[in-house]
Amino acid sequence: xxxxxxxxxxxxxxxxxxxxxxxxxxxxxxxxxxxxxxxxxxxxxxxxxxxxxxxxxxxxxxxxxxxxxxxxxxxxxxxxxxxxxxxxxxxxxxxxxxxxxxxxxxxxxxxxxxxxxxxxxxxxxxxxxxxxxxxxxxxxxxxxxxxxxxxxxxxxxxxxxxxxxxxxxxxxxxxxxxxxxxxxxxxxxxxxxxxxxxxxxxxxxxxxxxxxxxxxxxxxxxxxxxxxxxxxxxxxxxxxxxxxxxxxxxxxxxxxxxxxxxxxxxxxxxxxxxxxxxxxxxxxxxxxxxxxxxxxxxxxxxxxxxxxxxxxxxxxxxxxxxxxxxxxxxxxxxxxxxxxxxxxxxxxxxxxxxxxxxxxxxxxxxxxxxxxxxxxxxxxxxxxxxxxxxxxxxxxxxxxxxxxxxxxxxxxxxxxxxxxxxxxxxxxxxxxxxxxx
Numbered sequence: 001x002x003x004x005x006x007x008x009x010x011x012x013x014x015x016x017x018x019x020x021x022x023x024x025x026x027x028x029x030x031x032x033x034x035x036x037x038x039x040x041x042x043x044x045x046x047x048x049x050x051x052x053x054x055x056x057x058x059x060x061x062x063x064x065x066x067x068x069x070x071x072x073x074x075x076x077x078x079x080x081x082x083x084x085x086x087x088x089x090x091x092x093x094x095x096x097x098x099x100x101x102x103x104x105x106x107x108x109x110x111x112x113x114x115x116x117x118x119x120x121x122x123x124x125x126x127x128x129x130x131x132x133x134x135x136x137x138x139x140x141x142x143x144x145x146x147x148x149x150x151x152x153x154x155x156x157x158x159x160x161x162x163x164x165x166x167x168x169x170x171x172x173x174x175x176x177x178x179x180x181x182x183x184x185x186x187x188x189x190x191x192x193x194x195x196x197x198x199x200x201x202x203x204x205x206x207x208x209x210x211x212x213x214x215x216x217x218x219x220x221x222x223x224x225x226x227x228x229x230x231x232x233x234x235x236x237x238x239x240x241x242x243x244x245x246x247x248x249x250x251x252x253x254x255x256x257x258x259x260x261x262x263x264x265x266x267x268x269x270x271x272x273x274x275x276x277x278x279x280x281x282x283x284x285x286x287x288x289x290x291x292x293x294x295x296x297x298x299x300x301x302x303x304x305x306x307x308x309x310x311x312x313x314x315x316x317x318x319x320x321x322x323x324x325x326x327x328x329x330x331x332x333x334x335x336x337x338x339x340x341x342x343x344x345x346x347x348x349x350x351x352x353x354x355x356x357x358x359x360x361x362x363x364x365x366x367x368x369x370x371x372x373x374x375x376x377x378x379x380x381x382x383x384x385x386x387x388x389x390x391x392x393x394x395x396x397x398x399x400x401x402x403x404x405x406x407x408x409x410x411x412x413x414x415x416x417x418x419x420x421x422x423x424x425x426x427x428x429x430x431x432x433x434x435x436x437x
Contacts (some may be wrong), residue, residue: 030059038100041073074098076123083112084197111169119149119168121416122436127402131432132137139424140432142411144186152182163424175212187228190254199224202239204259214228216250216259231275238282240269247286249300252364265302277322283328307345318365322372322395329362329374341376345395355398364412373419377409388435406431
C-alpha cells in the first residue's frame with residue numbers, strides 16, 4: 001500500500017512539473033525580464049539555440065536554468081531605448097537593439113548608457129574589446145582613463161599628423177598635431193592638467209583651457225619624446241634621436257609646467273623608462289635605434305647597469321623594477337618579423353632570459369598590486385595576435401593569461417582594476433582592449 005501511495009505522489013509531481021513546461025496540458029506562462037529578446041539570447045548562447053526544446057523556448061531556458069548558471073542576456077546597465085537613442089542608424093534599420101549589440105555593437109564599442117553617465121568600463125573579469133577597427137588608418141599608441149571615458153592618442157603619419165580624441169561611446173576630437181607622428185604617453189600631474197608626449201620634435205604638451213600647449217620641444221624632427229615618470233618630487237621625460245646615437249632626460253616639478261634638460265648622452269638610445277619611486281631608470285641599446293648594438297639597462301644619466309651583448313640588433317623597451325630585480329622586454333630595432341621577443345631579468349649581478357616566444361616586441365611591462373604584467377606583440381606592420389603575460393611573484397616564471405586578437409598592442413595603462421591595451425595595425429585600423437583582473 002505504501003508503495004502505491006508513493007507512486008501516485010510521484011505521478012502527480014511529474015504531471016505538475018513536466019520538463020517541457022506542459023503542466024498537464026496548460027503551459028507555464030513566463031514573464032520576460034526587461035528588454036528581453038529571444039533572438040539575442042539564442043545568438044549569445046548557441047548551445048541553447050541548438051537544443052531541441054529550448055531552441056524554441058529560450059525565455060523558459062533562461063528562467064529555469066540560465067539565470068542560475070550565471071548566463072547574462074544583457075550587459076550591466078543596459079537600456080534598449082537608450083541604445084536606439086545613442087545609435088540612430090540602428091533605430092532607422094529597425095533591428096532588435098539587444099541582438100544588434102551582441103552581434104555588432106559590442107565589438108564596435110557602441111554605447112548604451114545615457115550621455116550624462118559617460119562611458120563605463122566592463123566589470124566582468126577577462127578580456128573585453130572596447131574599440132575595434134576604426135576605418136581611419138590610425139593605430140592607437142596611448143590612452144588614459146578620465147571621468148566619463150578615455151583620452152586616446154594615435155599614430156598619425158601620412159594621415160594628417162597625430163591626434164587626441166575623447167571616447168565616451170563615440171569620438172570627440174580633442175587635439176590635432178600635424179607636425180607630430182604620434183602621441184606616445186599621457187601623464188596626469190599634481191595640478192590635474194594632463195600632459196602628453198609626442199614624436200617628432202620631442203614635444204611635451206599640457207592640456208589647458210586653451211588647448212594642448214607646448215611646454216617643451218626640440219629642433220630636430222627626428223627627436224622623439226617617449227614617457228613621463230615621477231620620481232621623488234620631480235617628473236622626468238626621456239627622448240632619443242631616431243637617426244643618431246643620442247638622447248637625454250628632461251625634468252620638471254610635479255606640475256610639468258617648466259622642463260629643463262638635465263643630461264644628454266651619445267653612443268646609446270633609450271626609448272624605455274621606469275621609476276623605482278626615487279629615481280628614473282632607462283632601457284635601450286648601444287648605438288642608434290637600428291644600429292648593430294645590443295640591449296642595455298641604465299640609470300637616468302645613461303650609466304649602464306646591465307647589458308646583453310649576445311643579443312645584437314635588439315634593444316630593451318618595456319622595463320620595470322619588481323622587488324629587488326629588474327625586468328626588461330626586448331624589441332628588434334630592425335623590425336624583423338621573424339625576430340624573437342624575450343623578457344630578461346637582472347638581479348643585480350646576473351642578466352638571464354626568463355621568457356621568449358615568436359612575438360618580437362615587448363613595449364610594456366607594468367606593476368599592479370605586486371604582480372607584474374607584460375604585453376608581447378608583433379611589430380605594427382604584421383598580422384597576428386598579442387599575448388598578455390603574468391609573472392610569478394619572483395619575476396622568473398611567466399605564463400599567458402590572455403590572447404588578444406590584435407596585430408599590435410603598443411601602449412598600456414593599468415586603471416579601473418584592469419589593464420587597457422592600445423594598438424591596431426599600421427595605417428589600417430585602431431583597437432582598444434581591456435582585461436579586467
